[in-house]
Amino acid sequence: MxxxxxxxxxxxxxxxxxxxxxxxxxxxxxxxxGVETPIDTIQKKKDKYGLRVGIDLFKPILSMVNDDIQGFEIVADYRLKKNIYIATEFGFTDKTGEEDFLIYNAKGSYIKLGGNYNLYKNWLDMNNEIYIGIRYGFSSYSQTLVEYTPNYYGTYFDIPTFNPDTTVDGLTAHWGEFVIGLKVEIFNNLYMGGSIAMKKLFSQDEPDNFGNMYIPGYERVFMNNTGFSFNYTLSYTIPFFKK
CATH class of the missing domain: 1.20.5 (Single alpha-helices involved in coiled-coils or other helix-helix interfaces)
Structure with a gap:
């Protein structure tokens, strides 16, 4: 035991x-x-999601130095995903132009709808963009033949000038754009930007007596129905949330 x-x-x-x-x-x-395990206090970068609204600065500046063109353009985009934005531009243009044998006026409003893809990889708290995008454009406008001179080649007589001042309303045009641009955050939520758009005209309504020289939103019309334009913008982001 x-x-x-x-x-x-x-x-x-x-x-x-x-x-x-x-x-x-x-x-x-x-x-x-004998040393406490450090706690990671560095927060992961969160991206801003919200509505960004601004204006094209080029058009009002051009209007101040050139009386033959007046207009404005509003730009906006909304962030859907990290690098994907839906984007739009809309505005109004009233332009008087002069060619070799005529003077015309094109006046109307337009809208462009599409999206951008940001190629720039931000770090820290940066929210800049270098992007590519596409747009569908639509314009509703009128064309006025202000003055024209017949092209009488080889004549010895004085060539008369006519002032019909005829206006055709209700014209429309459709086109597509490929856009390359950038946006830089200069202050919190305030951005400067610029872009170049290469355009292809799909369809256009023309007056019976002369062709379109200029279409609001599309701008100068060339014989091969291609063209380009650029803008210089100042915009502000209204942030909704971060993630």
Whole structure:
């Protein structure tokens, strides 16, 4: 009996000794090193999501230095995903132009709808963009033949000038654009930007007596129905949330 008690007591002491040894060999990091484990306090960068609205600065500046053209353009975009934005531009233009044998006036409103893809990888709290995009454009306008001179080649008589001042309303045009641009955040939520658009005219309504020289929104019309334009914008983001 005493032998069994001694054996049990010896076994119990061995179990306690092994347990204490295991505890002693597995201290917490702070006890083992004497230094507390640092906590990561650096927050991950969050991107702003919201509506950005602005104006094209080029058109009002051009209107101030050239009385033959007046107009404005509003620009806007909304961030759908990290690098994807839906975008639009809309405005009004009233332009009087002069060619070799005629003077015309084109006046109307337009809208462009599409999207941008940001190619620039921001770091820290930057929210800049270098983007490519596409647009569908639609314009509703009128054309006025202000003055024209018939092209009488080789005549000895004085060439008369006519002032019909005829206006054709209800004209429309459709086109597509490929856009390359950038936006730079100069202050919190305030952006300067610029873009170049390469255009292809899909369809256009023309007056019976002369062709379109200029279409509001599309701008100058060339014989191959291609063209380009650019803008210089100042815009502000109304932030909705970050993620």
């Amino acid at each position: 005493k032998r069994n008690i001694l054996r049990f007591t010896t076994s119990l002491f061995l179990v306690i000794a092994v347990s204490l040894n295991a505890i002693a060999q597995e201290p917490s990091d702070s006890i083992a090193t």
